[in-house]
Structures are given as structure tokens and as C-alpha cells.
Amino acid sequence: MTLLISGWVALDDIETPFARAESSLGGSATCAALAATQFTDVRLLAAVGEDFPAVERAKLEGRGIDLAGLTTVPGGTTSRWGARYHFDMNSRDTLFTHLGVNDGWKPILPGGWEDSGTAFMAADDPESQRGLLRALTAPRATMVDTIKLYIEGAREGVDAAMQEADFASVNETEARELTGEASIAKAGRALVEAGARAALIKLGEYGAVYVSADDYFVAPGYPLEEVVDPTGAGDTFAGAFLGYLDTVEAITPSEIRRAIIYGSAVASFAVEGFGPARLLELTRDEVETRYREFRTLTHFEEG
Amino acid sequence: MTLLISGWVALDDIETPFARAESSLGGSATCAALAATQFTDVRLLAAVGEDFPAVERAKLEGRGIDLAGLTTVPGGTTSRWGARYHFDMNSRDTLFTHLGVNDGWKPILPGGWEDSGTAFMAADDPESQRGLLRALTAPRATMVDTIKLYIEGAREGVDAAMQEADFASVNETEARELTGEASIAKAGRALVEAGARAALIKLGEYGAVYVSADDYFVAPGYPLEEVVDPTGAGDTFAGAFLGYLDTVEAITPSEIRRAIIYGSAVASFAVEGFGPARLLELTRDEVETRYREFRTLTHFEEG
Numbered sequence: 124m125t126l127l128i129s130g131w132v133a134l135d136d137i138e139t140p141f142a143r144a145e146s147s148l149g150g151s152a153t154c155a156a157l158a159a160t161q162f163t164d165v166r167l168l169a170a171v172g173e174d175f176p177a178v179e180r181a182k183l184e185g186r187g188i189d190l191a192g193l194t195t196v197p198g199g200t201t202s203r204w205g206a207r208y209h210f211d212m213n214s215r216d217t218l219f220t221h222l223g224v225n226d227g228w229k230p231i232l233p234g235g236w237e238d239s240g241t242a243f244m245a246a247d248d249p250e251s252q253r254g255l256l257r258a259l260t261a262p263r264a265t266m267v268d269t270i271k272l273y274i275e276g277a278r279e280g281v282d283a284a285m286q287e288a289d290f291a292s293v294n295e296t297e298a299r300e301l302t303g304e305a306s307i308a309k310a311g312r313a314l315v316e317a318g319a320r321a322a323l324i325k326l327g328e329y330g331a332v333y334v335s336a337d338d339y340f341v342a343p344g345y346p347l348e349e350v351v352d353p354t355g356a357g358d359t360f361a362g363a364f365l366g367y368l369d370t371v372e373a374i375t376p377s378e379i380r381r382a383i384i385y386g387s388a389v390a391s392f393a394v395e396g397f398g399p400a401r402l403l404e405l406t407r408d409e410v411e412t413r414y415r416e417f418r419t420l421t422h423f424e425e426g
Numbered sequence: 427m428t429l430l431i432s433g434w435v436a437l438d439d440i441e442t443p444f445a446r447a448e449s450s451l452g453g454s455a456t457c458a459a460l461a462a463t464q465f466t467d468v469r470l471l472a473a474v475g476e477d478f479p480a481v482e483r484a485k486l487e488g489r490g491i492d493l494a495g496l497t498t499v500p501g502g503t504t505s506r507w508g509a510r511y512h513f514d515m516n517s518r519d520t521l522f523t524h525l526g527v528n529d530g531w532k533p534i535l536p537g538g539w540e541d542s543g544t545a546f547m548a549a550d551d552p553e554s555q556r557g558l559l560r561a562l563t564a565p566r567a568t569m570v571d572t573i574k575l576y577i578e579g580a581r582e583g584v585d586a587a588m589q590e591a592d593f594a595s596v597n598e599t600e601a602r603e604l605t606g607e608a609s610i611a612k613a614g615r616a617l618v619e620a621g622a623r624a625a626l627i628k629l630g631e632y633g634a635v636y637v638s639a640d641d642y643f644v645a646p647g648y649p650l651e652e653v654v655d656p657t658g659a660g661d662t663f664a665g666a667f668l669g670y671l672d673t674v675e676a677i678t679p680s681e682i683r684r685a686i687i688y689g690s691a692v693a694s695f696a697v698e699g700f701g702p703a704r705l706l707e708l709t710r711d712e713v714e715t716r717y718r719e720f721r722t723l724t725h726f727e728e729g
Contacts, residue, residue: 305516308650340723341633380726381726420643426684
């Protein structure tokens with residue numbers, strides 16, 4: 124039972140109408156890894172610079188994450204990202220993106236990690252993602268995520284990576300951009316027809332939709348009282364989704380649905396805190412309680 | 427078991443990227459009434475002009491709707507509305523709105539209709555809605571809907587009508603406009619805190635959310651292959667919701683959830699056809715089959 128997570132570890136400057144933080148622990152792989160620790164053992168494959176603070180590394184170690192794949196690039200600086208959220212917390216302006224060590228870095232799987240049972244390729248150069256997927260000997264479940272940068276700059280690679288993985292993770296805008304379909308249902312089906320084994324479309328406060336050749340599942344949005352910081356919610360969802368799947372005996376449609384709800388539950392906690400704060404203190408009991416709340420949210424009797 | 431539906435009966439000119447129709451049977455009350463006939467006896471209170479075609483009246487009669495409250499205003503013309511849908515079918519331009527007989531018409535409850543068990547006040551002047559609600563002797567469930575015109579022109583009346591009814595029906599934009607809250611969860615809670623007994627927020631392809639002081643329910647969006655004409659989906663939902671509630675022994679939270687799914691199911695059929703075409707031929711068996719599909723869409727096991 125081990126989940127490989129590859130992607131970026133970063134330091135974020137985030138500003139919301141209610142709070143701000145500088146050099147806060149962030150990055151897609153960070154969020155996914157912290158979320159996944161609720162369920163399974165996590166291996167983190169990412170690069171940081173010499174400026175990456177020991178205190179942030181200690182937070183990852185404190186959650187038991189295997190950091191043998193967290194490479195410190197000599198002379199490099201850690202990726203930095205700055206964003207300002209609008210009043211509605213649903214939209215934001217990116218203030219800056221400094222790729223730092225991630226500019227051109229090619230992740231290489233540490234020896235012994237080929238046996239990872241599951242893997243999440245957070246947004247990265249699709250050729251790197253494909254290389255890592257192929258380096259795994261017998262993964263039970265793999266998922267690929269991407270961002271606008273690669274959809275626009277390396278479209279064929281993105282398509283190929285999503286088709287090689289078991290699950291393609293996209294948000295609504297990406298689903299529309301990849302398929303040219305306006306409706307979520309049609310976009311999901313188009314992704315599957317194009318070759319993805321299954322698509323997970325993240326809809327923010329509207330929840331998420333899962334589409335495969337023979338299944339369609341709608342997960343509800345959790346009615347949060349306050350969203351403190353939505354940064355990384357999608358990666359948190361993905362990390363928890365695969366973290367749960369890593370623990371099941373067989374990856375059945377029923378377990379996939381459970382995994383989606385676990386992903387939704389952990390992501391709903393993550394946005395309650397600033398940066399990774401809430402994930403760092405989250406307990407499995409809290410996750411289970413919220414899972415039960417998700418059942419209550421959507422339950423209705425036979426007609 | 428009788429549901430009173432008050433609102434507008436109209437003739438619509440509708441243009442989508444794929445089809446167009448002129449003088450098609452439409453209007454909020456029409457959609458709601460046709461939907462409700464799946465479940466219960468319907469009384470329709472509305473005004474038309476002398477130009478209202480006998481063939482359209484026959485369609486309503488053909489579904490068994492009691493038209494004793496469908497007043498033909500001497501010398502008047504039926505309301506007409508024209509709209510053009512954009513390529514994504516999610517947005518539209520209103521080309522014209524001719525109020526016709528609805529300009530200043532005050533609905534008066536026909537004698538004997540005070541005993542209606544349930545009532546839907548489709549969008550109309552809120553003072554008319556309130557007058558009708560008060561004229562009912564002992565309704566078991568009432569619902570009020572509105573449109574931008576009244577939110578902007580008669581806000582206090584809209585608030586009062588929504589607080590006098592059991593259920594306030596709003597779409598997402600209206601929920602935000604009425605409450606100043608960006609998130610659906612907060613907007614729903616704000617409507618309830620402002621006095622509505624419960625709010626039903628319609629989210630189009632994302633489904634619907636129900637919020638009361640002690641319940642929160644999320645209904646999924648149905649994954650439609652083709653949306654032919656989304657006109658009137660919200661009123662269709664409302665008509666089916668109340669039509670089902672009219673038939674239950676006791677209006678419990680569990681029955682309200684069932685009613686929301688019946689509303690969603692009937693609305694999902696309505697948008698598959700142009701104007702009221704699909705509703706006119708819809709059978710209860712089809713509705714029950716789709717109800718079961720909604721259960722499959724959202725079902726997941728305990729954690």
C-alpha cells in the first residue's frame with residue numbers, strides 16, 4: 124500500500140479579502156500528499172531549491188511522507204506562486220509564477236519506487252508524467268492532472284498522458300477546453316470517447332462528476348459556511364481519492380464512488396484553512412464524520 | 427388532492443442553434459401545470475387573449491387540467507416572449523417581451539378553489555401572489571417563484587411573498603441577487619434566515635439545492651445527452667415538485683426530498699423536447715424510471 128505523488132512543491136503568496144500569507148507551503152504535490160496521508164503511505168517526488176525552509180520539510184515529514192524523492196536542486200530556488208482571490212472566492216488573479224527549480228526539471232523515480240501501488244501525476248510536463256507512469260511496474264490505479272499551460276502548449280502530450288492513466292482529472296474549464304463541449308455530461312463522455320478510461324470533472328462548490336464508459340456518478344458540493352482559501356482543493360481531492368483507492372482490496376465502481384466522496388470530504392476541510400493548515404491537523408475521525416454528512420446530503424428514498 | 431397553479435400562459439418564439447418555433451405554447455404556469463399532471467389534479471389560474479389558439483387550449487384540456495381559471499380577456503392579446511439561445515444552450519438573449527393581457531391583470535381565485543391542497547405561484551406581481559396565498563383556506567404546501575423584473579422593481583413584495591409561502595423557488599443568480607452572498611450554501615441559509623421557511627435553489631445542469639432551518643439536500647443534475655430547449659425548466663421542476671407533494675400523506679423532510687427528485691426528473695424530460703412537446707406525451711412510467719436513474723447517479727456505500 125503506497126501512493127506515489129509527483130508534481131510541484133512550492134511556496135505561495137496568497138491574498139484573500141480576509142487574510143494573507145507569504146511563503147506559505149503550497150504546490151500541487153504538497154496538497155495531494157498531505158491529503159493522501161489520511162489513508163495510506165505516501166511517496167513524494169518533487170524538486171525544491173536550497174531556499175526551501177527546514178520547517179516546511181518538517182511538516183511533510185511530520186505527516187509521515189516519504190521524502191526520498193524530494194530533491195533539493197543545488198543553487199536552485201523553490202517554485203513560487205502568488206495569487207489574489209476576489210470577493211466571491213470563486214475567481215482569482217495570478218500575480219506571479221516563478222517556476223524556479225521546476226523550470227526544466229525532469230523527475231526520476233527513486234530506486235525501489237517502481238512498485239508503488241497507485242500514483243498521482245499532478246500537473247507537470249506531460250512527457251514527464253508519461254515517463255513516470257511507464258516506470259511503474261504494476262500500478263493498480265493512476266491519475267493524471269494538468270493545467271492550462273500544458274493544454275495550450277503541449278496538447279498532444281496531455282491527451283496521451285490522460286489516455287495512459289486510469290483517471291483523468293480536470294476542472295470544468297479544462298473539460299470544456301479539451302473537448303469543445305459546453306455541457307459537463309457531454310464533455311465527460313467526450314473525454315472517455317477520446318480514450319481516457321474515466322474522467323473526474325471537478326466542479327468546485329457544485330461538487331464533482333465521474334464519467335466512465337459504463338458509469339456516471341455525481342458527488343455533491345459540501346455546503347461550507349466559510350471558504351478561507353480554495354488553493355489546491357483539486358489536488359487535495361485527487362490525493363485523497365487515490366489515497367483511499369490505494370487501501371481497497373479491489374478497485375470496483377463502488378470503491379471508486381467511495382473514493383470520490385473521500386476526496387470531496389478531505390477537500391472540503393482543506394479550504395476551511397489557509398494554505399495546508401487544516402490538512403496538517405486533520406484526523407481520520409473528522410474525515411469519517413464528514414463522509415457520513417455527504418451521505419445525508421444526498422440521500423433520498425425510493426420513489 | 428388539487429394543486430393550484432397561478433402565473434402566465436404565453437406564446438413563445440424560440441430559436442436555438444438547432445431549431446426554431448413560433449407561437450409555441452409556453453409561459454411559467456403552462457410548464458408547471460403540464461408537469462404537475464403527472465401526479466395530481468391541477469387547477470390553472472391565468473389570463474390569455476382572444477388570440478389564444480383553441481388548439482393550445484385543447485392541449486391543456488387533454489392533460490386534464492381544470493381551466494375554469496383560464497380567463498380570456500376581451501379584446502386582449504396573449505403574452506408573447508421571444509428568445510434566442512446561444513451555442514452552449516446555457517445562456518440566451520430575450521428578443522422581446524409583450525406582456526399583453528398580463529399587463530396589470532389581477533388574478534382572482536374562482537369560487538370553490540379556496541380549498542386547493544397545494545399551490546404554486548409562478549412569477550407574477552408579488553402582491554397578486556400574496557393575495558392568492560391568503561385566499562387559500564388551508565393549503566398544505568405553497569411555493570413562490572419570481573423573476574428579475576420583480577426582484578428589481580418590487581423587492582419588498584418579493585421578500586414578503588417568499589416569506590409567506592412554504593417554499594421559495596429561485597435560480598442561482600436570483601439567490602445571489604436577493605442575499606448578496608456569492609456561495610450557494612450561504613445564499614440558501616441567508617434566504618432562510620431572512621424568513622423563507624425553505625429555499626429551493628435551481629442550478630440548471632448542476633442540479634438543485636434545498637435549504638431549510640434543519641435540512642440541506644443536494645439533488646444531482648441529470649446527464650442529458652441533448653438539451654433541445656431549456657425554456658421553462660424551472661417552472662416544470664416546481665410544478666412536478668408540488669404535484670408530487672400534493673399526493674403525500676404528510677409533508678415530511680423525506681417526502682420533500684422525493685418531491686425534489688421528481689421535480690428534477692420531469693424537468694430533465696422537458697428540456698429534451700421543444701416547448702411543451704415532451705411534457706405532453708410524458709408517462710408516469712418514464713418518470714419513475716428516471717427517478718430510479720437519479721438514485722443510481724448519486725448512490726454510494728457507507729465509508
